[in-house]
Amino acid sequence: MLPTPSAPNPRAANPSPQPAPSAPRSLWRNRDFVLLWAGQAVSTAGTQVSDLAMPLLVLALTGSPAQAGIVAAFGALPRFLLALPAGVLVDRWDRKRVMIVCDLARALALASIPLAFALGRLTMPQLDIVAFILGAGATLFFLARVSALPRVVSRTQLPAAVARNEAADSAVTLFGPPLGGGVFALSHALPFLADALSYAVSALSLGLIRIPFQAERDPNIAPPRFWPDMLSGLRWLWHAPLVRFMAFVYAGFALFNGGSSLAVIVLAQRRGASPLAIGLIFAAGGVGGLIGALVAARVNARHRFGRVLPILQWAYPLAFFLYAVAPTPLLMAFIEAGIMLNDQIYDVVWPSYRMALIPDALQGRVTSAYRLILSSMLPVGAATGGILVQRLGPAPALVVMGLGLAALALVVTLNPHVRHAPPISSLDPGL
Numbered sequence: 001m002l003p004t005p006s007a008p009n010p011r012a013a014n015p016s017p018q019p020a021p022s023a024p025r026s027l028w029r030n031r032d033f034v035l036l037w038a039g040q041a042v043s044t045a046g047t048q049v050s051d052l053a054m055p056l057l058v059l060a061l062t063g064s065p066a067q068a069g070i071v072a073a074f075g076a077l078p079r080f081l082l083a084l085p086a087g088v089l090v091d092r093w094d095r096k097r098v099m100i101v102c103d104l105a106r107a108l109a110l111a112s113i114p115l116a117f118a119l120g121r122l123t124m125p126q127l128d129i130v131a132f133i134l135g136a137g138a139t140l141f142f143l144a145r146v147s148a149l150p151r152v153v154s155r156t157q158l159p160a161a162v163a164r165n166e167a168a169d170s171a172v173t174l175f176g177p178p179l180g181g182g183v184f185a186l187s188h189a190l191p192f193l194a195d196a197l198s199y200a201v202s203a204l205s206l207g208l209i210r211i212p213f214q215a216e217r218d219p220n221i222a223p224p225r226f227w228p229d230m231l232s233g234l235r236w237l238w239h240a241p242l243v244r245f246m247a248f249v250y251a252g253f254a255l256f257n258g259g260s261s262l263a264v265i266v267l268a269q270r271r272g273a274s275p276l277a278i279g280l281i282f283a284a285g286g287v288g289g290l291i292g293a294l295v296a297a298r299v300n301a302r303h304r305f306g307r308v309l310p311i312l313q314w315a316y317p318l319a320f321f322l323y324a325v326a327p328t329p330l331l332m333a334f335i336e337a338g339i340m341l342n343d344q345i346y347d348v349v350w351p352s353y354r355m356a357l358i359p360d361a362l363q364g365r366v367t368s369a370y371r372l373i374l375s376s377m378l379p380v381g382a383a384t385g386g387i388l389v390q391r392l393g394p395a396p397a398l399v400v401m402g403l404g405l406a407a408l409a410l411v412v413t414l415n416p417h418v419r420h421a422p423p424i425s426s427l428d429p430g431l
Contacts, residue, residue, distance in 0.1 A: 077132060
């Protein structure tokens, strides 16, 4: 039925001025965002320390890159096993409480390594279990954090908030890996104790945040059943062509990139690098990543998503080919800086776009469905990467991985959903 025409309004010709909508306050004046950002910066610093120390510890204990790949696979496995149920739980449970529990569980798991080391009881099965607990905690924590961010900041501030998070991650990479390598050289157990303490700091910062991490739910509406609720995120994703495509892109990236850090570590060792020097290679990545995070919001604002994403995708195979022929750890450090600059821009451009697409009530479930697809290849990529490094050597393994990433970049370049994606300002979540 057509609407009935209204009578002319004599005041329509000179409408009274409407107050302009107030701009959201600066992120640095948002107490809850600052607490979340600072706590995660400390936690990420600890993770940078232990992430470098874990493969070094396995290589010191066993001398086997394949064993290091298996430990990495145990850490990646929960991201696949828990992906869908974790999304439902994050949307149902108190997200802040979930994040605090995950931090404390990971702190205890990491603290078990120096304890077992001091008692002379450290074994590979224990490292596998610790890696699994770390992966499970990271899965739940990440989903809760991503789902909570649109509650802590406004939608228009999401790219800037993601960029600040990425800048913090890059900044701590400046000292995290070198500290991890240097501390590991002093004691193989100390890096894991440092990471345990960082998780405790993160849990404390989360406890001080006031804003709820999810919208208030109507108590008169009964929550849906677990399995249909769990599958609802997967259904939404499957009917969102761009998000679905990018989930498979990330799965391919996990497959071909899963063993890259291990390959770089072993390659650097064979070219005469000490644990501290290896840490400095990854610290150079922190320099590049910090620059990338600082310019990412500007890149995101000035360049259309579909134009910039393929360029970012092609940088990965190029870096892998350069790694394979770099003759010295110093050149490897320059390559790491370049690829991390690219990576941080990528990690602002796409995740902020994805978060703006997803409705608040489905953030956890859709993100978990997305991560189910990409994480299906994480254990495979980690284990296969370790085997390739052991069988072929680190340089040929990087060439093989680079060829896979080049094929992936070609697919991204040709995809119509990427090329014709609208600007983030015009997105309507849920459509």
